[in-house]
Amino acid sequence: MYKKRGLALALRLAAVFEALATLIVLAVACAPSADFAPGNSTPLAAFDEAEVRVAVSLERTLSGDFLLTATFTPLRAGFHLYGKDIPAKGIDGVGRPTLLALPADSPLQASGPLTENLPPQTPPVDPRELLIYPAGPVILSLPVNLPAGDKSQKIEILVTYMSCNGTTCLRPIIQKAVSIQIPGADQIPPLESLP
DSSP states (O other): OHHHHHHHHHHHHHHHHHHHHHHHHHHHHHSOOOOOSTTOEEEEEEEEETTEEEEEEEEEOTTSOEEEEEEEEESSTTOBOBOTTSOTTOBTTBOOOOEEEOOTTOSSEEOSOOEESSOOBOOSSSOTTSOBOOSSOEEEEEEEEOOSSSSOEEEEEEEEEOOBOSSOBOOOEEEEEEEEEEOOGGGSOOGGGOO
């Protein structure tokens, strides 16, 4: 009698393990992978620091070029970020530019200027040269050339920002290194081969 129960239990456990193995295989097979079709974006990194959420992604444009993008979202209501073109140390020590940059020795190379999804505004008080984005998220985009080769590379990018409202500024983040995984140019199918 105990042998039959032991055999039945072993058969049930085997069935459970087989079901788990099937689920794991399906989960791996169905896991999202990088999709470099034109118009698609692949997330690379995300973090929260100094009350700002930063999300970095790689986008392929409809013409087949690549954009490294960073979305900066202040987490406090009414807080804004500063324009990308203000001085690196702000004006009279106030403010810091919102920036997405590559180290000089990066295998990922910029192929054009950094752009913003909305223009900064002149503040209502001095110093008026301290241009600010409207409260809320800001997206910066940097056209890039992927490194040569058929292997992905772990590289670093640099982000700078400072979040303020009319009375308070949070600590600035200056050239924070963020690790991302970038595909080699040979890993990306050419436009003409895509459906």
